[in-house]
Amino acid sequence: MQALHTTRAGVLEVASSRCGPADGPPVFLMHGFPYDIHAYAQVAPLLADAGCRVIVPYLRGFGPTRFLDSGTPRSGEQAALGADLLALMDALQVPRAVLAGYDWGGRAACVVAALWPARCAGLVSYNSYNIQDIARALEPDTPANEQRLWYQYYFHSERGRAGLAQDRRALTRLLWQLWSPTWHFDDASFERSAAAFDNPDFVEVVIHSYRHRFGLVAGDPAYADIERRLAAQPAITVPTITFDGSDDGVRPPAPAQAAAHRFTGPRSHRVVPGVGHNMPQEVPRVFADAVLELVRGAG
Template identity: 30%
Template structure:
């Protein structure tokens, strides 16, 4: 057994951070936007201490070696093939953990390919069907105003190219100045900025399977300081879990849970992993 520093899916190459004991139960960590796999560093360190092997790749669109130009390459079904290829390279089912867009992708995988997943651990973002239904029936639609703006061509790339604007915007959602500046710098590369925005654009290109549930055990984590995802959409996620389901609410925490409270998140994850693996 050897370390994995790059995952591959066809011609796409995804740099990865593989840490912890090689014989530990594998945990695949999927980041959100506008971050990369490094955003999991503190959580991964704590999971490694608990005996788990963690793998945190840079996902499609945020690395030059896996950033197709067209938005059609960012449909949910295409993104799902990346995770399937990663699990195949790991060689066994994983505890799948996702934050933000990574959580939406994790739900997608767990619903369509549950054989790849020991447990689903979705942080900040609910099942896509729950989210879409909430957009049509609650204040979630207003909170998600930026998602409509991101559908525009070239303008979002131009505006978000200002690191000062991007940093201020991320701080407005609860990120620390240091973390916001870090993510704004990475987002400063135009090709990667376009790749991140294409997750929003690709999501509307194919019909969602709104009724697709998952049978794997689910931990849904949400924070009441989240300005992007409302509680109503989170609570709807339970309807998409036919197996064990638990909702954990972090009070006084922003959307950026892995950055803000890595100790608490890691503890919740370990507790869930142990329940599943016992």
Template identity: 40%
Template sequence: MHEAGFRTIAPYLRGFGATRFLSLGTPRVGAIAALAQDALDFMDRLGIPRFSVIGHDWGARIGYAIAALEPGRISSLSALSVAFQPRFAFQPPSYDQSRRFWYQFFMCSDKGMKRVTEDPIGFSRFQWNTWSPKGWFTEEDFNNAALAWRNSDYPTITLNSYRSRWLENELRDPRYSGVQAKLNEAERIDVPTLMIQGESDFCDAPSESADLDPHFTRSYKRIVIPGVGHFPHREAPAAVADAILHQLTDGTTE
């Protein structure tokens, strides 16, 4: 990306890496509305009025949210592994997808929540081991990534993000009520969008991201990469980089 002349900024999400809350009283919420507003606030502080968004999983959801909230600021969106959900609503999935989402429902139980709190790194390792075909990462890869999960707020933010999708009485931050209300009305994305999906994704099946073209009012392209699981940017970095570079150079000039 840099060789092509693009400036890249890769911020940590709240609760990851070296991030810290400025106040002990701030609700530790991981809702997409809060994470999207974090990203917009961050770009405001950097003085960057217009930009492209590239995001994987949570990052993809955040990208869709930013595009729904402030489409005029986004030149293009590249979303990996997670499909757009109209109105950002988590509907009960099919039985087949529910089996893949076992970890979300596990966290919704008190004992599951306790287990994740006690061993968040082990929990994350299990996802890496089961969401893609075996052998896609090394121990060094995992250990490097795990540095971002050693934040004391990581378990709380992660648990809240998933539990608030399915449970009514989870902690919420009223400061993001207006943002959430806007997302609840968003049925379409008015930003040129590239969606990249692994054909062997054992977390979010390719079928979950199929046939969504009507929800995009600008250009929309979906790429499915054979033999790749839930982490396309790590499993097929060259193919993903080429596709995103094309999106950045051509997808914004429609």
């Protein structure tokens, strides 16, 4: 990855990798949990070579990104992630960009696309509509899908918090293996990303995220209005490409019609064979091509 830059944006000092021409069409690439900006180590250069201005930020609680104030709640709620992305766009004076991501980062991109569509020239979202419906979070799923979410229920307990704090590398590596069972990553690839989990706020942000999405803890009052708007499950109107991986160990692939009512603008849904949860690192060219499809469409 390129040398890191830091930017004061909202409640954070955000560390990000940037590449490509400064006057190119801007693209934000948003990583998930438990991953980091190295998920885009091959995607970013492909986009830069095509003339894009590429920004890949570390999310709150990851890598060198830091909270500016020790008193700010270490929230991992979806509204906070979306607000962080919007604040970074403002700080970098980017009025409009293609937003692309998966997992937590895809959620941030979906939040901005849904609530501030004028800021989003196009959206690439892995796992389709990635805005949580917290009001229905305690409704049971199929037994098979419940089993996939064991780690979320683990984090609901203080035993889970202690387990994550005690050995975050072993736990996150297990998630990599379970979520992408056909992706044979090496030790070096994992360690490059695992360094990001040494952030002093990592455990608190992660635990809050997985408790808040089930309505088990309160959110940061600063984001209450955004959460209220998200509770209405707003439609995404911008041009969108959504993906599922056929081998995703978290969320099994779904047909396009399953989330069709959440997308009222142009949308293409694609299932990628042989891909698990970390799509941009597993098939970087496929992910980059989707981003470029929207960049060219916006131009």
